[in-house]
Amino acid sequence: MKIAVSSDGLDLNAKVGFRFGRSKYFIIVDYDTMEFEAVENPGASSQQGSGAQAVVLVISKKADTVLTGYCSPTAIGHLTSKNIQVVDGVKGTVGQAVQMYKTGLAQKQSGSKFMPEKKYNKINRAVLVNALRISARQFVRLLPVLIGVVLLIGLFNSFMSKELLSSVFSGNIAKDTFFGACLGSIFAGNPINSYVIGGGLLKYEISMFAVTALIISWVTVGIVQLPAEITALGKKFALTRNVVSFFLSLVIAVFTVLTVNIIGG
Secondary structure: OEEEEEEOOOOOOOEEOOEOOOOOEEEEEEOOOOOEEEEEOOOOOOOOOHHHHHHHHHHHOOOOEEEOOEOOHHHHHHHHHOOOEEEOOOOOEHHHHHHHHHHOHHHHHHOOOOOHHHHHHOOOHHHHHHHHHHHHHHHHHHHHHHHHHHHHHHHHHHHOOHHHHHHHOOOOHHHHHHHHHHHHHHOOOOHHHHHHHHHHHHHOOOOHHHHHHHHHHHHHOOOOOHHHHHHHHOHHHHHHHHHHHHHHHHHHHHHHHHHHHHHHO
16 A cells, blocks of 8 residues: 655655645655655646646556645545545654554544545535525625615606607707716616616617616716715826716717617618
């Protein structure tokens, strides 16, 4: 039986290497006689694929067990698929690690006797429960937004008429695009609401240019939040960013609609 120990040195007195793939050497120890062979790890100096090279080396040396400080799940999977036991969390010298393994202390200390069918096929209940909790918290945070969207749709349909919108948007593409960008810059709220308003405007045959400019400026320009932005980032930066974002919303809106028309036409 052969034991491969990641090592920082060339003999049994060397310290066990902390990382399986990055250790300078592997000491291949005979379980019964304690005779050993020191082998340089080709992955120690590699920028990428160090773990894979170390796995290949251990397999080529026909090791039955690996003792190391830390071994990645990927490397563990490859080793255990070849029936090579992996014990990590091992400290001390190489010789001490082997003796501890013989007495069973190494397995008890690390708790890392990995079996592939347990690690990769069995669902971890704690992880599943934690994922469900996170999903529930995200839904609770999103719920007010969803309620707000439903209410906004109702308000928009109740108070916005085609006649009112026609008096605001004249049908002139240039003016409507500019006015749409102005509205988006002034309004405050969740970006999702801009889609609701944009959909309502399209329903009443408002120009796609105006609606696109409104949505873009809603997300990128924030007149209401400007005082807070000035406080946090400085007056010059905040003003410059908002002005540039406003004019870019006009340009992007025009190019977006023209591109959609070309693709669709």
